[in-house]
Amino acid sequence: MSAGGVDDGAPVIAVHGLTKRFGGRTVVDAVDLSVGRGRICGFLGPNGSGKTTTLRMICGLLIPDGGEGRVLGFDMLRERAAIKARVGYMTQKFGLFADLTIAENLEFFARVHGLDRRRERVAEALERLGLATRGQQLAGSLSGGWKQRLALAACVLHEPEILLLDEPTAGVDPQARREFWDQIHALAAQGMTVLVSTHYMDEAERCHEIAYIAYGRMLARGTIDEVIAGSRLHALQGEGRLDDGRGADRLAAEIEGRPGVAMAAPFGTAIHVCGPDAADLRAAVAPWADRIDWREVQPSLEDVFIHLMRGAQDNSVVVSP
Amino acid sequence: MIAGSSWQATSQRILAMIFKEIRQMTRDRGTVGMMLAMPLIQLMIFGFAINNDPRALPMAVEVNDVSPFARSVVAALRNTSYFRVTRVIDAPGEGERLLARGEVQFVVTVPVDFGRDLVRGARPQLLVTADATDPAATGNALSSVEQAVAGALSHDLIGPLALRAQGASPVEVVVHRSYNPEGITSHNTVPGLLAVVLSMTMVMLTALSVTREVEQGTMENLLATPLRPFEVMVGKIVPYLFIGVVQMGVILLAAQFVFRVPFMGSIALTLFATLLFMVTSLALGFTLSTLARSQLQAMQMSFFYMLPSILLSGFAFPFRGMPLWAQWVAEVLPTTHFIRLVRGIMLKGWTLADAALELGVLAAMLLVLGTIAVRRYQDTVA
Incomplete structure (x- = not known):
């Protein structure tokens, strides 16, 4: 499991000074982040704070304008292909093919990742999902909660070492959310490192550690107790x-x-x-x-976050340079 | 007042819709641009570019007689304004080659002893060979020949020769309609249709299929996997190639068995040229998709490409009837070159050597479009 020469204990995600600008706007501003193997890191922050952009940079979908870092020991600027092969990324919007069946979607991702035993893996994934009998149903006809479970199944099919989840539970009912989080913990227990962005405080509390980003800047990091204590509220x-x-x-x-x-x-x-x-x-x-x-x-986590957010400067309104 | 109970309420709601619609329309620059550009482009094309009575068609002359009558005949043809002498032939067989390559539309041959036979009243033959693949392009020009020649000679045949100008025409004009002797329009249209149908499906389908991924958010997922841009491109193109091959089969079979279009050239060369054209069109569609932000825009762009492809390529109207600027616009379109190829191979029996130039142009276009497509298609989002 030591792809790219990562030893256990060392952080599998280690980025420094990550910066991304769109137009004249700095969306992510010198963000440092490190997550150890098997940890679940909650990524919190207001809308438009740069969470999605940071996740996209980590999985190689965006090239940072500044900063550097290693993901699973690979250089995030030069070895994006190697990173993509070992990372599972679940987009905020349902990104599977609505006009393919559940099984066909899984088969596609199994093929793309060049997996062996494709049929078995897909069958296993369907079994785990509880969709064994509905494999022939079109993915687009699933309800929100099921879509989210299917999307998760698709992005862990290749057994990635890192799982990046972008607001995976938005619009999902409480029971489905709970089951989803149980699954995340089960995956982390197997050694998968999870970085999950969310707006829900109760979900933040289910993470091993949290990182709070607002308007592109990292404002707080650590366990929940550390973050609350660090706020001095x-x-x-x-x-x-x-x-x-x-x-x-x-x-x-x-x-x-x-x-x-x-x-x-x-x-x-x-x-x-x-x-x-x-x-x-x-x-x-x-x-x-x-x-x-x-x-x-x-003080609650929410107190801390709102306090931090008010102290940060809003950069979401474009100021002409 | 209860909303919805009176005509004021109705008009209020309709106004709300109208304002919303106008605002959305002005935000979509592509659509606004299209609405303004479309009538202008159509005016240019239909008003200035298209001409069903093409004149100044390139003609090669082969004069094997030194008499002044031969010069009169050539001058008379030129004076009809249908013909423009672009080549003078001095080697036998060159006329056929020029016609086959499409470098000239007509070859006029003045036979040996034309003047002597004319004076003797032996009714010498004047041979006019036309590239009649497109009957519309040559019809009017050919029908003007006989009268022009007779008119010209009536000025020359004076004095003792005046007798020759009376009665039947002093010259026997022999018109040879090459490649399409019966002047059947479908012989010209059906091969051209192959070009139009293929470019319509290949360009539009690929442009739409890529923008659909972007619009539905599935592209982000694709890009997060190890799939490389080149792989996505090839994977998207191949299924459409199959569709193109089926379309080609249908049209070629129909050409053969329904329209009885002569098939002079090699099938292998036709298939090769068609495949090259399909891939070029697919690359163009892919390039458009990297420029369009939505399926609607992709559709509009394909439409913008299709319009000149049908009207200016020589498919619907004679290429040589268009002014030079329109011909240059058409030269940029892959369809124009493929139409020449497929007509050349099917109707004129082009060999690889004859087809090399047009094939080369298509290959160069493929290279350019392919490079742009791969360059523009990034493995990152935004």
Whole structure:
């Protein structure tokens, strides 16, 4: 399994200063990323933050304008063919052939990768998918959840060492999402390295580690605890009713403008407030301390991300150079 | 007021649709450009390029007689404005070669002792050989010959020779319609149809098939696999080649058994030329697909190519009837060269040596288009 001379323990994805510009816009700006073998790395960030572009550069679909890196020990600038052969990439949009059957789609990818025992592999994949009896159905007629499972099956058919998934669970129901993630963990347990982009916080929490990118810049990396601790945010949860009978949640707009408060968001009838300093935060909510019960809580990943995002500069609006 | 209850509401909604439609239309520059360019191009082609009464057709003259009558005859032909002397033949057999190669449309042969026989009242023959593959191109010119010759000689046959100018024409004009003696239009059209049908399917189908992958998002998946651009290209082209071969078979069989088109040349050479043309058209389709961003655009581009391919290539209208600029436009189209090839081989019995020039042009086009296609087709997205 040491293709390209990768030893276990060393990162299979190691990129530095990755940069990509489209027109005058820097979409990915000096991103560093390293993922170890068998790890599941969640790739998070707002829309248009450069997640897809980064994934495309890693799998050789885009050539970076700056930076360098190794994927499975191969130079990502010069050995893209070798990388493509060993990486499975699942696109954001369903990218299989809608007018071919499920089995025909799998056969195609088996052929393209030059796999032996094609029939058996396709049959096995269909079995695993639970589509053994529906192999002759057109791929385009599958529901969203099934399409996503089929797409995953197609991109792991050649047993890639790295799996790149671009928002694989967008628009998929909770049960299908759970099954999908169970499968990702099973694949990682076999040694597959997974880099998966997502918008869902619960999915981020299922990853071994996360990388947060916003407007092209890497803002946070590490395990969830590390990222939360690294943010130095403090959070308070407020519950109770005001004098006029309104719930604590109605205070959001009022509290957010106060000094020391980074953000305030309603959660049901409760309110969630966070800021960089615990004492300042307490002071900010003091006027409502009599009626509302304020309790110190751990900031959520979402708090951290929104905080990071607000601190980053939006580059999605084109500024003429 | 309840929406949808009155004609105002209806017109409001229709207006909403109209505004939306106009905005979308103006965003799609290709379609707007096409709408504006199409009438202009059609005006140019139908208004200026196409001419069903071609004049100044190239003619070779072989004069084997030194009398002033021979000169009068040639001058008279020139004066009809149908003929333009481009070659003077001094070696026997050269006229046939020039006709076969398509370098001239007519060869006029003034026989030995033409003047002497004329004076004697022996009604010498004047031989006019025409490349009649396209009857439309030669019809009017040929019908003008007899009168022009008689008219010219009536000026020369004066004084004691005036008697010769009376009664039957003093010269017997022998018209030889080569390659298509009966002037059957389908002999010319059916081989040309092979070119038109093939370029229509080959160019359009490939252009659409590649843009479809891009539009449906499957291209990204293809490119993420070890498939190389060259492999994708060949893989896409080969199935269409099969379709092209079937189309060729149908047309050639119909030419043979339904239209009874003479097949003078070798079948192998026809197949080779057709295959070369198919691959060139496929490469063109592929190049278009790398330029088009949507299937609609690919369709429009193919249409833009098809229009001159049908109208200017010599398929529908005589090539020599067109002004020079239109002929140059046509020279750039692979269809023009293939039409010459297939008519040459089928009707004139071209050999490999005769066909070499046109084959070379097609091969050069294939090289250029293939290079552009491979260059433009990247193994990366965006």
